[in-house]
Amino acid sequence: MTDPIQKLREYGYELPAPKAPVASYVPVTRSGNLIYVSGQISSGENGVVEGRLGDTMNxxxxxxxxELAILNVLSHVVFSAGIPLHEVKKILKLTVLVCSHPNFTEQHLVANGASNLLVGILGDKGKHARAAFGVASLPFGAAVEIDAVIEV
Structure with a gap:
């Protein structure tokens, strides 16, 4: 299999520096061979991607x-937990929160941005269980927030 970092580059991405927690939590915890990554918002080099699906965003x-939110999750795996991406055994579960208009019902399609990128860079190890649902708002006006459970 191609190196996951090389695959990320093929998608036009580099792993960003991990974002420091902005409240009373830690970004990553580990229990045995499981890594739990706290919710990471949709932010990149240009700041937070703000918006509300079905209202200001499609x-x-x-x-x-x-995709940006899952890059921030992976950043914490690599830099905060010290686990190289090639040592990830399996992405087990994602929870995807989508800031949505009350009538918006395609949160699952928004979540595919993260899911498809994971499978693209990790192959079968990136296939995962997932929950995706709409919320009224997210921290800093973010459009998406994702947390993850990962086997290493």
């Missing part, structure tokens, strides 16, 4: 925001 824009 599904494609939301999917792009989900």
């Amino acid at each position: 599904v494609q824009q939301g999917g792009n925001a989900a």
Whole structure:
């Protein structure tokens, strides 16, 4: 299998520096061979991707925001937990929160942005269980927030 970092580059991404917690929590905890990554918002080098799906953003824009959020999750795996991506055995579970208009019902399609990127860079190890649901708001006006459970 191709190195996951090389695959990320093929998608046009580099792992960002991990974001420091902004409240009373730690970004990553570990129990045995499981890594739990706290919720990471849709932010990149240009700041937070803000918006509300079904109002100020469409599904494609939301999917792009989900890609940024999952990059922030992976950043914490590598830099905060010290686990190289090639040592990830399996992405077990994602929870994807999507800031949504009450009538928006395509949160699952927004979440595909993160899911498809994981499978693209990790292959079968990136296939995971997932929950995706709409929320009224997210920290800093973010469009998407994702947390993860990962086997290493």
